[in-house]
Amino acid sequence: MRRVETPALAKAHTLARRLWLASSPRHEGQLHLAVDGPGETGMTTVLRQIGRIFEGIVRDQLPRDPTRVPVIHVNAPLAPGGKLDMSIPFADFLGFKHTKDPTSGSRSTDMTGPICHVMKTRGTRLVLIDGIDRLDNSELGTAFAYFDYLAAECDVCFVYCGTGAREMVNDARTGKRTAPPDTRSGSGGIPTLPVLPIPYSPDDHxxxxxxxxxxxxxxxxxxxxxxxxxxxxxxxxxxxxxxxxxxxxxxxxxxxxxxxxxxxxxxxxxxxxxxxxxxxxxxxxxxx
The missing domain is CATH 1.10.8 (Helicase, Ruva Protein; domain 3)
Known part of the structure; x- marks a missing residue:
């Protein structure tokens, strides 16, 4: 059966276009979004729809290039033993092989350089991070420092998805902020697309x-x-x-x-x- 259009999926069309229009180099930095709501509401479907529509816009607006990677979609990883390395899901998406240290046999996981090279040279404009709620509180600082670095270094937009995504993004960034928040943007929080259960009652059906x-x-x-x-x-x-x-x-x-x-x-x-x-x-x- 075909995907059923919900209010959140309908809004995804508009947001994908907004992200496209905002993804050109900007002095004030890139636009980032959160997709937030309770589990089982279809947040991942909405996130992927944003990516599909964005990639379709790129395909329609830019000359054909089979090597282009306009959108990267990764899942926030679990970190066994407290060793979080956010470069791994990006490397996996891009098909990089992870090398091993010949002495210890451990995996050399710092793939940030090759990742940035591909994102810069293959036209990456949007990064989708799913399952952001899997990150432990102690990992938020490390994870968002990495995301912020990629956003600034590669000039890309990020969309974070998961239950509590809005609060997690805002808390992670507020914790690092040393200056007062910018009151010109209201609360200073990340723009958020809520994905909620659909109500039903005699007066609201x-x-x-x-x-x-x-x-x-x-x-x-x-x-x-x-x-x-x-x-x-x-x-x-x-x-x-x-x-x-x-x-x-x-x-x-x-x-x-x-x-x-x-x-x-x-x-x-x-x-x-x-x-x-x-x-x-x-x-x-x-x-x-």
Whole structure:
């Protein structure tokens, strides 16, 4: 099934264009963003959409160059033993082989020089950092010092994604700041795209109905009539809380079972038989 457009995904189109327009050399420094919200809301989908749209703009606006690397997408790494090296995910994305010290056998992880060389010579304009919430508090200073260095050295924009990303970025930078914050930019915080659960109530259901209608129109089950899924909107919200990841899984898993069993339609009973999209207040979830 196709990706369903949510408010955050719609906003990603605008933000990607803003990042493109702001990614040329600027005296005041590059624009950076955060994508923030609770888990399971589809933040990574939004982050990747920003990257895809940005890369599409580059492809449309600049002469064709098969060696260009306009966007880098990395996951914040875990740091076993407290040894965080942010150059490794960048090196992995770019396909660099990590060398080993012939004496100790340990990996030589300082890949910053080659990374900067590629970013400067291959036209990198945007870096996506996913899973920023995996960083331990003790690692924030090291990680953001590295990000800030790459941003300044290679003149690129960064988008940070993860639960609490906005607070983490602001805290990391505030902790290093020795001068008073710049009051001309309001709170001085990083611009943030919130990715939130979609609400549903008798007085606030239009947005959730729009999302369910998109799923409904994509279903190709033989016994499915247009609007059947919309009639289950309240049930779907009760099962998923309006979180996009479990909502998409619940509908897709149900559709798969409908095909496998020959029912060829999604019903409330079929939804209830799935093991995804269950919340603590759901009567299907036994009390502890």
């Amino acid at each position: 239009d947005l959730f109905h729009m999302v369910i209608k998109s799923f409904d129109e994509d279903l190709r089950l033989h016994q499915h009539a247009g609007g059947d899924l919309l009639a289950l909107a309240e049930h779907l919200h009760r099962r998923t809380g309006g979180y996009m990841k479990p909502l998409a899984q619940l509908i897709c898993h149900s559709a798969q079972e409908a095909i496998e069993t020959g029912v060829e339609a999604i019903t409330a009973e079929l939804l209830d038989s799935q093991l995804v999209g269950v919340f603590d207040d759901d009567p299907l979830w036994p009390a502890a």
